[in-house]
Amino acid sequence: MSSTFSISLRTIARNAASVLASDVVTRASTFVLYALVTRHLGLFRFGQLSLALSIVYTAQVFATAGLKTLIIREAAKDRTKTAQYLVNGVAIVTGATLISLVLLLGFVWIMGYGADTARVILLLALILFPYTISTICEALFQAVEQMHFIAYVNIPLNLAKAGGAFVLLRAGGGIYTVVAILLLTQGAIAAFELALVVSRVTRPRLRIDLGFIRRALSQTAPFLAIDVLISLWGTITIVILSSFRSESDVGLLSASSQLLTPVVLLYQSVVLSLFPVMCRRYEAGFESLKRLSQRVTELLMTIGLPIVVGLSFLAERILVLVYGGQDFALGAVVLRIVVWEVFLRAYTTALGQTLLAGDRERITLSIVAINTLANLVIGVILISQFGLIGAALTIVLTRGVGVVQHYIQVSRIAGSVNLLAPVRIPALASLCMGVYLIVFRHHGIVITIVSAALVYAAALGALTIWSAGGVRRVRTHYRYLWSE
Template sequence: MKLISAEFLLLMPQKNRLISNSLAMLVNRLTQGIATFVLTATIARTLGADALGQYLLAMNYYFIFVNFVSQGFKTLFTRELSLNPEIAPIYLVNGTLLQLAFGIVGYLVMSAIVFILPYSDSASTLCYIMGVMIIPFALSNITEAILQAQEKMHLIAFSTVPIYIGRLLTIIWALSSHYGLETVAVILIVSETLISIVQWLLILNIVKPKWQIDRDFIWKAVKASKTFFALEGMGIIASRIDVLILSLLGSEALIGIYGAIGQLLQPYDIVSSSLSLQLFQVCQKL
């Protein structure tokens, strides 16, 4: 009985962290999902189906390329930092430089593809503007990887939830004041940049950066992330290919209607992915 009680007491903190971290990620994803749903409905109601189609097309290109340039690294960094938390200072600086470089390349490649494809001028311009979000989002991936590896998901929610809410309210005000989608894109860029800055400030209280460029680390990280890149790339293309096909064979209004229907599936994705993110760290330590 004493042995069982001791084991139970040892497991309690881990169970509490699992619950609190899963809850933090759930709040984060739930806020993001609700904000996205409300924003989609507001654009459709204020600007119409064509504008919603342009917005969803730009967001799809953003999601595809931001996942290509960042999610493979984030998965790799989270795994490595969970196993070796003492190397966080090296990952923070060199990982940030790596993500910055890949973010810039990803944006340029995305812009070239949009330029080649036969989209309207307004849709192409919106893709160019909204694609800038790839860079700050990629930069915040390294900070989130460190916070996830150290099981401090509440800090991720702290840095994102208020900004998501403020961003939504600002966009609703902008649309009600007859601003267009370009203004919406700029607000999104500013908010993602603010999230990246806030997370860096939070990280500096936990990790002391090692201001040294480690070329061996960067090269090994690129080589090690190839498998994660392939897996993430296949997944994101499979989930977004339908919108890309509609953008080439259908109309922008059709994309808007299809995307609005897809928002109804958001709650199921939010709950499952929030729990899996925390279980990832726990399984790495077993």
């Protein structure tokens, strides 16, 4: 029994590490690509690329037809169906991709984008074909618990993407060079993953089952609805801003948002590692799960609050450091607003996982739907009046709507949630760091960042030990996160 458990634990750890490593490298390479575009092509081209990627991302959600979650769930239960899901899944996403391309063409025409911007969007939309095939393959890898294949393919090819962009942009390449790199990278990923699926997972017979396709499409409807709402929530602000302002404004907003990506990834990693514990804690009752949720919120605040304070003080210098142009210094005000989304996201991430661990998926769907509607309404009002600043405020206010909804729903199930307790120690430590930055922020940017982080760590450690009543009690306090 212990041997079987050990093997299972190693498999889980390997799969989790593979997915995390692949995700980190993919996001990091995309961030590097963004930074290279800003340095070599300027703010306007960066805005074009950001707008195109945001729109195509939503089209990708439609093109995958909600199949990924269904394939993982069903093929994991019965691995004999992997061949059916591969062949029929590819058939479904091919049809969905063609429909998505037609809809995307109509959307671009309705929005009235300039010829150059429209061309960038439509060329980048060709990525839908390889992306959807890759999605089917990765779902099958996850279903049969062979997720290391995802890392084997994605990590080297995404590193090659960043390296190729660096070389070609330095050699004088333009925005269409970047589009070509993205298309070639995704095409190579799809080709290699499909080859691995056929050689290592299943050997399909090329026979399309219309009955199977109909059943699969009927089952994917809920997953597609959730995915579409989430994608629209993330894209609406960019689209509204592009309709009222220019691609350069889109670039400034995206530049600020990209700086927050590492924090979001850290949040996701924390809740991913703790989600199984939260699910088991739910078996002891929702009250126990709520207590664990407060610990998770505190952990996320410990990560996020110093980022909020640091970027608030150093916004202009960090934007220029990362993106290499004084044009981006204009986005400092935007960054100082948008960064507060990190603070609010800590609540929605922890409370959202609480609802999912407590089998409240329908509540989660309703929250996402209301957030999407709120984003649309708030965005139209604020962006039409205040432009770029209105877009930044829209992001923060919409996240605030999400916090209120999560608070109400969790409180209804398990009683009132204390939102202030998890913030106290991280806030005091961040305040100490803020005072330090007020006095010493005029030193070199790297020295300032490192020294401020050390001040925060020292203050956090001292406050945590003092609050817990000693070092041993600190260990007891946080052991609750991983205890059964």
